[in-house]
Amino acid sequence: MDTQQKPWLEHYPPSVPKDIRLGPDQTLIDSLDTAIKKHKDRTALTFMGHDVxxxxxxxxxxxxxxxxxxxxxxxxxxxxxxxxxxxxxxxxxxxxxxxxxxxxxxxxxxxxxxxxxxxxxxxxxxxxxxxxxxxxxxxxxxxxxxxxxxxxxxxxxxxxxxxxxxxxxxxxxxxxxxxxxxxxxxxxxxxxxxxxxxxxxxxxHPDDLALLQYTGGTTGRPKGAMLSQRNLMANVLQVEAVGHPALGDFQGPAYTMMVALPLYHIFALTVCGLFALYAGMHMVLIMNPRDLDSICKAWKRNPPEVVPAVNTLFNALANHGPFRSLPFAQLKLCLAGGAALQKSVAERWLALTGCPLIEGYGLSETSPVVAVNATDSRDYSGTIGFPLPSTDVVLLDSQDQPVAQGEQGELAVKGPQVMSAYWNQPEETAKTFTAEGFLKTGDIGIMDEQGRIRLVDRKKDMILVSGFNVYPNEIEDVVASHPDVLEVAAVGVPSEHSGETIKLFVVRKNPSLTEDEIKRWCKERLTAYKRPRIIEFRDELPKSNVGKILRRVLRDEEAGKAPAG
The missing domain is CATH 3.40.50.980 (Rossmann fold)
Structure with missing residues (x-):
């Protein structure tokens, strides 16, 4: 792609390169080892007040x-x-x-x-x-x-x-x-x-497999995204490049990063773990991000310059009384990812801390970062920003052909951070990549003339709970295995606390089946964020002419947008 096809390159901040410099033999572990030895006298980790x-x-x-x-x-x-x-x-x-x-x-x-x-x-x-x-x-x-x-x-x-x-x-x-x-x-x-x-x-070797990061993909069946040494190293360098306007070249004292996101989540693993290690940062680890008082205590003891988090955590902190009296002057970069950033949260955070929330976008298959807003910007853009250096992005129609500028299309990505395949799932891999080698994300977006991307829809059925992907197929399979359930559909509905929460529509086989029984069934079989919070019993569910349950109709009803009749 040339600059005409990559309009975003002309709108990068001056200090952000168009491409990253990734050596032909450069690996993640060798680069981390070099950084760890270079910074041997620095504090790497703080947990519950204990330094390492x-x-x-x-x-x-x-x-x-x-x-x-x-x-x-x-x-x-x-x-x-x-x-x-x-x-x-x-x-x-x-x-x-x-x-x-x-x-x-x-x-x-x-x-x-x-x-x-x-x-x-x-x-x-x-x-x-x-x-x-x-x-x-x-x-x-x-x-x-x-x-x-x-x-x-x-x-x-x-x-x-x-x-x-x-x-x-x-x-x-x-x-x-x-x-x-x-x-x-x-x-x-x-x-x-x-x-x-x-x-x-x-x-x-750069092509050595380094990480299996499991994701539901578009089907709900968990798949292991195969991320190589090169994939992860590339994304670390890409994050370093786009972070430069806010963070500089790391030649001064070590920055402190607040690590409240769980490191088993790919956003946290790369940005809060690998990138922070590579940059010689001091990572303050929080085990339970719902414990806002613990975050405040850790923040007061080690005021952070860098805070990556999800919209729901930024929102919770901004509304938490003790948080408002903490020091904020040292903040340099607050990164929002994992879920859409709400304008009200961005405005509240900026007014309170003086540091803007910078929204980015990624997925497990891309190590994960694909795009981010300029890290020296102060305004909420309502977009996921520009593609990273060394990253190609196209918007595709249903035939995998590029759409015209300004039209909606499925976001597809090519770059050194993109996985090679799904672990032992060649058919799923083949469905995910285009003939030109672009990974199809399933997310629908629009690109403006400058190359900024605004997401307008997500994978058609995915539910996003506090930054975690929840796939209705998995929820429905669990609930449908209950002997008293005839039919079930799961959809996401808006939630003030978690972005979205899961609502079940159930057709009972046994009229005596209760909400509590279904919730107990789910508690035994699903981790907490996948459990439905709202259950509605119905006599029948909307279906297509081939008998497929139409989740879209149920979502539209919840949003008050169901067509008349």
Whole structure:
């Protein structure tokens, strides 16, 4: 594409390059290793008031990598990380990559059914799991459980303070359900063993698989986006490039980043984890982003320059009384992603903090960032901004042909951050890419003359709950398996708290079926953000002439837009 076909290039801020410089042999792990050693004297992580230096992170990652290799695991073996934000996450991630293995990001809140699918699909040999969720792994069939189960705790790597925290978590707050996993090892013990073991450092290749990031795609069936060393490294460099107008060249003191987004989410993993490590930032980790008081306490102790978050968190903080008295003068960049940024939230945040919210857009398949507004802008644009350097974007019609300028089309992306394929799903991969190699996102947008993109619709049925994709097929499959349900449809309806919430329309097979029974059924089978909050019973559901339930009609009814008759 030339500049005429890439109008956005002429509207980048002066310090943003048109292309990133990605060396032919440059890999994510080599670049992270260089940064970690360069910044060895800096504080890398703070969690619950406990600091960890880059040098400590370096040693522990080496120990973890050496232990993995000592188990006879081959290069490319999958290591599942089922961890919330805490000290072990990035240590285990970096250690996995140093060992030449593949990280598999997993939501710690998954139910047994969801975890079983991801374990079976990824064929993970190792799982690092917080003990609070070990009882879920126990429920997974033995033949699916990984050979190596490593149990982490909230207080891991925090010494005496960590021991006190663990006592409180287990016995005062009773947050660790009983479990039995014979043969499981403590992560702390593994690191002690690994510290005395040799580590073989074999060079990584840019095309080596680094991460399996699971996504529902357009079908709802979870698929592992295969992200390579090159994919993730490219996106880190792209984020660095577009961040330059706000952040500069990182030659001064370390910036502090508030990491309230869960690192198992791809937005947080790349922006709050990989990019922050690469830039030598100080990451302040928040385990529970709903605990606004904890965020305020951490903010007061370590005022951040960089805050990536989703619209709902920015909104919650701006409406939280104690937050308003915190220091804001140091803020340089507040990034909003994962869900659409609302104008009222952007205006409220700017008025309170003096720092604008900069909206971006991405997806798991693109490592994830595709587009972002100029980071030195102050006005809410209502768009997702410009495509990143080295990124091609086209809007396509139903025949995969480019639409005319100003017309709606499906957003399609090509660039070094775009995945190679879905793990073991060649048919889904083929459906997702055009003949020209563009990844079809399923999101409908309009591009203005300058190259800014405004999304006008999403994947036709996807529901976005607090930045997480929820696919109706999965919800409907679970509810339809209830013996008293005849038909079901799930749609998203607006929510002040989470952007959207899930509403179910149910046709009963048994007239005595109640809302509470359905909610209990879902609680046992779906993680919290996927559970329906509203249930409406109906005698029948709208269908097409071939009998397909029409979710669109139900959504239009909810929005008050159903056509007359």
């Amino acid at each position: 230096s880059y040098a400590q992170l370096d040693r522990r990652a080496d120990a973890f990598a050496a232990w993995l290799q000592s188990q006879g695991l081959e290069r490319g073996s999958r290591v599942m990380l089922m961890l919330p934000n805490g000290l072990p996450f990035l240590m285990a991630l970096v250690g996995t990559l140093r060992a030449g293995m593949v990280a598999v990001n997993t939501n710690p809140q998954y139910t047994e059914r969801e975890l079983e699918h991801q374990l079976a699909d990824s064929q993970s040999d190792v799982i690092v799991i917080l003990e609070n969720f070990a009882h879920v792994l126990q429920q997974v069939p033995k033949q699916v459980q990984p050979r190596h189960v490593l149990i982490s705790t909230v207080g891991d790597l925090m010494g005496l303070k960590g021991a006190v925290i663990n006592l409180a978590v287990r016995y005062l707050k009773r947050m660790v359900p009983s479990y039995s996993l014979p043969g499981a090892l403590r992560l702390q013990d593994v690191l002690e063993q690994g510290a005395s073991l040799p580590l073989r450092r074999e060079p990584a």
